[in-house]
Amino acid sequence: MELSEKKLVAISVAILALIAALAFLLAQTTLPELQFAPPMGYVAVIKIEGTIAYQTSQLALFGSTSSPDSISSLIDRARKDSSAKAVVLCIDSPGGSAAASEALYFKVKELAASKPVVAFIREYGTSGAYMVVLPSKLIVAANSSIVGSVGVYASVLTFDTLLEKLGVKVYVYKSGELKDIGSPFREPTQEEAKIFEKMVSEIFSLFKERVLAHRNVTDPEEVFSGRPFTAREALELGLVDRIGTYDDAIALARSLAGLPADTPVRELSPPRPGLLQLLLGGAFYHREQLVVPRVEVLALWPPLTGLQVPPG
Amino acid sequence: MNIVPHYFMVHVSVEAYNGLARLRTAAALGATVSLFELLSQAAGVSLGSAEPGELLSAVAVLMVVGALMLILGLATWVLKVLGWGNLCKARLRKFYCLTRLIVLGAPIAGMLLILAGVLAEFFRAFSSVATGLEPLLLEDKIVASVSGYIVAGLVTVAAGNVFEGVASFDLGLLTKERALAIGSLLYLAAAAASVLSQVGRALESVSSAFSLAANVLLAAGYHAARKHFTVPPPQPAAAVAQVGGG
Numbered sequence: 001m002e003l004s005e006k007k008l009v010a011i012s013v014a015i016l017a018l019i020a021a022l023a024f025l026l027a028q029t030t031l032p033e034l035q036f037a038p039p040m041g042y043v044a045v046i047k048i049e050g051t052i053a054y055q056t057s058q059l060a061l062f063g064s065t066s067s068p069d070s071i072s073s074l075i076d077r078a079r080k081d082s083s084a085k086a087v088v089l090c091i092d093s094p095g096g097s098a099a100a101s102e103a104l105y106f107k108v109k110e111l112a113a114s115k116p117v118v119a120f121i122r123e124y125g126t127s128g129a130y131m132v133v134l135p136s137k138l139i140v141a142a143n144s145s146i147v148g149s150v151g152v153y154a155s156v157l158t159f160d161t162l163l164e165k166l167g168v169k170v171y172v173y174k175s176g177e178l179k180d181i182g183s184p185f186r187e188p189t190q191e192e193a194k195i196f197e198k199m200v201s202e203i204f205s206l207f208k209e210r211v212l213a214h215r216n217v218t219d220p221e222e223v224f225s226g227r228p229f230t231a232r233e234a235l236e237l238g239l240v241d242r243i244g245t246y247d248d249a250i251a252l253a254r255s256l257a258g259l260p261a262d263t264p265v266r267e268l269s270p271p272r273p274g275l276l277q278l279l280l281g282g283a284f285y286h287r288e289q290l291v292v293p294r295v296e297v298l299a300l301w302p303p304l305t306g307l308q309v310p311p312g
Numbered sequence: 313m314n315i316v317p318h319y320f321m322v323h324v325s326v327e328a329y330n331g332l333a334r335l336r337t338a339a340a341l342g343a344t345v346s347l348f349e350l351l352s353q354a355a356g357v358s359l360g361s362a363e364p365g366e367l368l369s370a371v372a373v374l375m376v377v378g379a380l381m382l383i384l385g386l387a388t389w390v391l392k393v394l395g396w397g398n399l400c401k402a403r404l405r406k407f408y409c410l411t412r413l414i415v416l417g418a419p420i421a422g423m424l425l426i427l428a429g430v431l432a433e434f435f436r437a438f439s440s441v442a443t444g445l446e447p448l449l450l451e452d453k454i455v456a457s458v459s460g461y462i463v464a465g466l467v468t469v470a471a472g473n474v475f476e477g478v479a480s481f482d483l484g485l486l487t488k489e490r491a492l493a494i495g496s497l498l499y500l501a502a503a504a505a506s507v508l509s510q511v512g513r514a515l516e517s518v519s520s521a522f523s524l525a526a527n528v529l530l531a532a533g534y535h536a537a538r539k540h541f542t543v544p545p546p547q548p549a550a551a552v553a554q555v556g557g558g
Contacts, residue, residue, distance in 0.1 A: 009407065
């Protein structure tokens with residue numbers, strides 16, 4: 001018996017194809033990512049912690065901050081990643097600047113339009129932080145969390161009396177009457193107070209509109225008084241959907257996305273600095289950040305550190 | 313009288329004879345490697361309950377054996393390439409030339425494929441770290457993707473074994489050496505089991521056992537097949553001159 005050249009090649013190729021087919025079939029059972037079916041997906045978790053403010057904001061000088069830029073990039077990543085089937089926003093923030101909170105609000109709104117979003121308020125979900133989570137499909141608050149504080153304020157700190165005692169005089173030359181509005185070197189005028197009130201009122205009305213658009217508030221007067229609420233009160237007022245744990249929020253996210261109970265959870269975190277950044281970071285980054293707190297920030301002192309619950 | 317065909321036949325016989333001798337040596341070395349594999353696997357199983365001190369010395373021994381296996385493996389590969397090269401030059405079959413090329417290129421291509429996959433995933437892992445992807449996700453992706461590349465690489469490496477097995481089987485049919493034919497079939501089975509064992513993390517011992525048996529039979533077969541290509545004893549110079557002058 002003698003095989004032709006062509007037959008020899010054909011036999012070799014056939015055997016190799018058989019081995020390859022068997023290998024890839026076997027790989028499908030042992031290596032999940034080689035499966036031809038679409039991957040199961042995961043629940044993405046994005047943490048928003050600390051004051052919501054831009055890096056250059058005056059509010060960014062105290063404690064940790066959530067920069068809208070880095071949080072926005074995480075939200076975008078979760079939105080674009082088809083494997084991220086649902087998103088849980090883990091919130092522990094007392095709020096922040098109106099502009100930064102609003103920027104994140106729009107990002108979450110965009111995200112919520114593409115996939116299920118569940119917000120979990122761990123400790124604080126007040127003011128601007130509450131605005132951020134408004135577009136979420138469900139808001140879950142931890143039992144001991146503080147929610148609400150729906151409102152806007154502006155503060156003006158003056159120390160003209162102190163400067164006077166120290167013998168310091170400040171001369172301001174301005175192009176218009178209101179150019180130095182909010183100056184700490186003099187008492188605000190009635191006209192300036194009215195302008196501040198108008199600004200606060202306008203921004204507040206926007207906040208109010210958003211709350212009313214996303215939530216069925218049972219007692220608007222109470223909610224818009226600006227006071228913070230316990231989780232139970234917030235539930236009664238319609239500010240949150242449930243009181244629960246982080247695990248409950250994850251389970252709800254899985255359920256909303258129609259995912260099985262064992263779907264993995266992956267936390268998306270901001271980019272870590274590279275080696276060059278670590279080595280040269282001090283020289284290149286945060287050059288514009290002030291070393292001394294700005295006077296306006298002093299008005300917020302001491303920063304909110306959390307409510308103390310007595311034991312027992 | 314034309315002396316060229318005669319010289320050519322002698323030359324062909326020498327090439328085939330040398331090729332079979334090299335393949336026989338390669339098969340013998342291959343059998344040794346398979347034996348070491350089996351022993352290493354057995355040692356690995358028995359090390360499960362070993363004391364830390366014993367474990368350290370055993371790991372050292374296994375590393376030495378591993379290095380030895382690597383050297384033997386390389387020597388086997390070189391001998392196979394040279395052996396099939398001799399059979400190619402003997403002009404017995406064009407398929408043997410193809411076999412030589414694949415035996416030479418497939419392991420290189422396969423290893424490069426695996427290496428490229430590992431490197432690609434390595435760099436992707438670092439870029440993913442830089443973009444904040446969590447380690448759990450990274451590990452999953454790296455393991456799965458690298459394994460995907462490994463499967464492709466292993467199949468590529470197996471191409472050399474498959475062509476070699478088929479060529480040996482053909483040689484067995486040509487020379488009617490049963491050991492060669494059976495050995496080559498076992499060799500093909502070992503090649504398949506080797507790939508599947510890497511993918512399915514099973515059949516490792518089966519693959520090594522098949523490989524050992526196949527290489528022993530192939531060595532015997534190549535040895536026996538040499539008789540079909542015996543080199544005639546060198547003719548005296550005078551006789552050659554006489555033939556040339558006639």
